[in-house]
Amino acid sequence: MRKLKLFALPYILWMVVFTVLPMFLIVYYAFTNAPGNSAPTLEHFFKAIDPMYMKILLRSIWIAFLCTALCLLLGYPVAFLLARARNGAVWSLFFILPMWMNFLLRTYAWMSILENTGILNSLFVAMGLGQMELLYNENAVILGMVYNFLPFMILPIYTNLQKQDVSLLEAAQDLGCNGWRVFTRVTLPLSMPGVVSGITMVFMPAVTTFAISRLLSGGKFMLFGDIIEQQYLSTGNWNVGSMLSLIMLAIILLSMGLMGRFGSDTKDGGGML
Amino acid sequence: MSNQDALIEIRDVCKLFTDDGDEKQAVDHISLTIRRHEFVTLLGPSGCGKTTTLRMIAGFETPTSGAIYIDGKDVSAVPPYKRKVNTVFQRYALFPHLNVADNIAFGLTVKKLPKDVIAQKVDAMLRMVGLQGYNKRKVTSLSGGEQQRVAIARALVNEPEVLLLDEPLGALDLKKRKEMQIELKNMQQKLGITFVYVTHDQEEALTMSDTVVVMRGGTIQQVGTPQDIYNEPRNRFVADFIGESNIIDGIMPEDERVVIGDVSLDCVDKGFAPNEPVDVVIRPEDIYIVTQSDKGQFKGTVESVVFKGVHYEMQVRDTAGFLWLIQDTSMFAEGMEVGLIVRPEDIHIMRKSDDPNAAVYREEEAL
Numbered sequence: 001m002r003k004l005k006l007f008a009l010p011y012i013l014w015m016v017v018f019t020v021l022p023m024f025l026i027v028y029y030a031f032t033n034a035p036g037n038s039a040p041t042l043e044h045f046f047k048a049i050d051p052m053y054m055k056i057l058l059r060s061i062w063i064a065f066l067c068t069a070l071c072l073l074l075g076y077p078v079a080f081l082l083a084r085a086r087n088g089a090v091w092s093l094f095f096i097l098p099m100w101m102n103f104l105l106r107t108y109a110w111m112s113i114l115e116n117t118g119i120l121n122s123l124f125v126a127m128g129l130g131q132m133e134l135l136y137n138e139n140a141v142i143l144g145m146v147y148n149f150l151p152f153m154i155l156p157i158y159t160n161l162q163k164q165d166v167s168l169l170e171a172a173q174d175l176g177c178n179g180w181r182v183f184t185r186v187t188l189p190l191s192m193p194g195v196v197s198g199i200t201m202v203f204m205p206a207v208t209t210f211a212i213s214r215l216l217s218g219g220k221f222m223l224f225g226d227i228i229e230q231q232y233l234s235t236g237n238w239n240v241g242s243m244l245s246l247i248m249l250a251i252i253l254l255s256m257g258l259m260g261r262f263g264s265d266t267k268d269g270g271g272m273l
Numbered sequence: 274m275s276n277q278d279a280l281i282e283i284r285d286v287c288k289l290f291t292d293d294g295d296e297k298q299a300v301d302h303i304s305l306t307i308r309r310h311e312f313v314t315l316l317g318p319s320g321c322g323k324t325t326t327l328r329m330i331a332g333f334e335t336p337t338s339g340a341i342y343i344d345g346k347d348v349s350a351v352p353p354y355k356r357k358v359n360t361v362f363q364r365y366a367l368f369p370h371l372n373v374a375d376n377i378a379f380g381l382t383v384k385k386l387p388k389d390v391i392a393q394k395v396d397a398m399l400r401m402v403g404l405q406g407y408n409k410r411k412v413t414s415l416s417g418g419e420q421q422r423v424a425i426a427r428a429l430v431n432e433p434e435v436l437l438l439d440e441p442l443g444a445l446d447l448k449k450r451k452e453m454q455i456e457l458k459n460m461q462q463k464l465g466i467t468f469v470y471v472t473h474d475q476e477e478a479l480t481m482s483d484t485v486v487v488m489r490g491g492t493i494q495q496v497g498t499p500q501d502i503y504n505e506p507r508n509r510f511v512a513d514f515i516g517e518s519n520i521i522d523g524i525m526p527e528d529e530r531v532v533i534g535d536v537s538l539d540c541v542d543k544g545f546a547p548n549e550p551v552d553v554v555i556r557p558e559d560i561y562i563v564t565q566s567d568k569g570q571f572k573g574t575v576e577s578v579v580f581k582g583v584h585y586e587m588q589v590r591d592t593a594g595f596l597w598l599i600q601d602t603s604m605f606a607e608g609m610e611v612g613l614i615v616r617p618e619d620i621h622i623m624r625k626s627d628d629p630n631a632a633v634y635r636e637e638e639a640l
């Protein structure tokens with residue numbers, strides 16, 4: 001036991017310095033006028049719930065929701081095909097490899113594809129379709145987010161589908177299910193834990209996204225993550241920034257709680273993962 | 274066997290698995306007719322193709338050549354979900370996301386039967402397998418024996434013409450297994466459903482079946498009633514696989530006479546060529562031991578004695594050097610000089626040429 005504790009020390013230290021301490025500072029900054037005045041105050045909270053910020057918050061949640069839905073719609077079939085393919089493990093590398101590249105690099109890559117003088121538009125012009133405004137709008141932002149977060153949807157679902165017991169699928173066929181019914185009555189319900197973790201893993205980063213949205217919208221359109229970034233880096237109002245961060249954190253915890261409950265419900269049904 | 278009694282006909286079926294250039298002949302030219310209401314058991318050692326045969330009847334594998342007929346119709350093009358066949362899988366394959374009642378109701382809900390009819394049938398099934406009141410239980414919380422009953426109920430509730438069972442009792446302890454053997458047999462007789470049962474336990478096969486199909490290396494060695502298979506094994510492999518036996522080389526100089534070494538014995542078999550070499554099978558319980566060694570047909574010395582509960586199992590080395598396995602209710606001490614007597618009707622003669630694998634055994638024995 002003592003030895004174990006000793007090994008845990010660096011980790012505990014790391015947690016304290018880089019997680020607990022910053023957390024504490026954020027709370028402290030959010031409810032005081034630090035660094036000047038350490039008297040508790042709620043004024044930053046009232047500033048933070050300004051309708052302008054709340055509108056952006058709602059939009060962020062909406063965009064994250066859209067992004068998660070699109071990832072699910074695209075990711076489930078991909079995961080299904082990968083799980084059924086002969087060399088699924090090899091093919092899945094194509095979806096994992098880009099994850100090893102920095103997301104900013106990948107976002108810049110998309111910019112060069114979507115630009116007015118970019119690859120797609122050159123193609124359109126060559127085909128006589130004329131130039132289209134592809135970059136710097138909401139669709140470009142959603143595209144970038146879906147692209148960046150899709151692997152986080154595919155992987156947990158793929159893992160789940162791959163582990164599913166083939167004899168269960170055969171049992172369903174034996175009891176009268178055709179291919180589609182086998183899917184809706186056995187494969188899909190059994191894959192719910194994978195779907196739940198996929199949704200969680202996409203929604204969390206999506207709702208806190210910054211940079212991707214700023215770059216692909218050309219700064220035209222801000223998400224909540226961008227607002228927080230702005231409060232710290234350009235406006236220099238750390239107190240309001242901290243309060244906004246806390247609001248974001250509350251939302252994440254809330255949605256995680258909801259997903260957790262949903263996830264454990266499906267687990268009660270005897271799911272895997 | 275009248276042909277309209279035939280429910281399943283397997284005609285010259287082969288199954289060749291090809292995995293990355295690796296070829297495996299899992300089933301090798303088998304033909305078999307299964308009659309309505311029959312309890313047929315596929316029996317054989319691990320890897321002999323029992324599961325593969327069953328899966329071809331269910332439709333999960335397609336024969337490489339040959340055809341399977343159910344109710345007189347070639348089912349090659351019929352997918353599993355359209356066959357009037359249900360399966361109890363080797364490891365049950367219960368749906369973990371459904372409770373006991375929903376598992377049993379699965380096939381009925383696929384057929385979209387009315388809810389109250391389904392509930393009624395499920396309850397009746399639960400009663401039959403002795404699990405009343407288990408409706409809402411999670412299948413993952415059941416014991417092996419209970420899961421097995423649910424698997425049987427889930428298949429039987431669809432009132433299939435044929436129930437395929439792949440080693441359904443494999444995971445149960447000996448006592449439970451014996452109980453379930455009797456229950457399954459009773460169910461089969463009560464419902465009048467055709468059972469195709471897979472096992473590698475010869476005792477189980479002999480207890481439950483109307484017909485036993487002994488398989489080896491993808492081929493059928495013998496088809497017959499349990500009595501036939503036990504008393505008249507067609508070749509050395511069957512004799513060896515079904516119960517313990519003494520298998521000795523012999524020669525038939527004439528009808529109803531066999532010579533083993535320099536001992537000449539009366540027997541009841543005939544129709545062999547003069548001086549044809551044969552395999553002679555004598556079951557351990559069919560050999561009588563007498564204390565006066567000259568009164569026996571064979572003379573020998575007891576080499577070992579093991580108490581087996583109902584009887585003693587003794588090994589006796591005869592003067593020609595053959596080691597006999599003998600079961601007797603009385604004990605003969607180690608080192609005792611004894612005589613052995615066999616009645617003519619307990620001697621079974623098998624043609625060596627009836628045994629397609631004869632050469633293989635000799636190789637195996639030489640190893």
Ligand SMILES: Nc1ncnc2c1ncn2[C@@H]1O[C@H](COP(=O)(O)OP(=O)(O)OP(=O)(O)O)[C@@H](O)[C@H]1O
Nearest residue numbers: 290292297299318319320321322323324325326473
């Ligand atoms: N899908 C498959 N691909 C390749 N080979 C297979 C496949 N299924 C079965 N085999 C091979 O075919 C042979 C027969 O297998 P099968 O499962 O029918 O045996 P079995 O008699 O049921 O054995 P057991 O008593 O161990 O269950 C085995 O050698 C097995 O390795």
Ligand SMILES: [Mg+2]
Nearest residue numbers: 323324325439
């Ligand atoms: Mg098997």
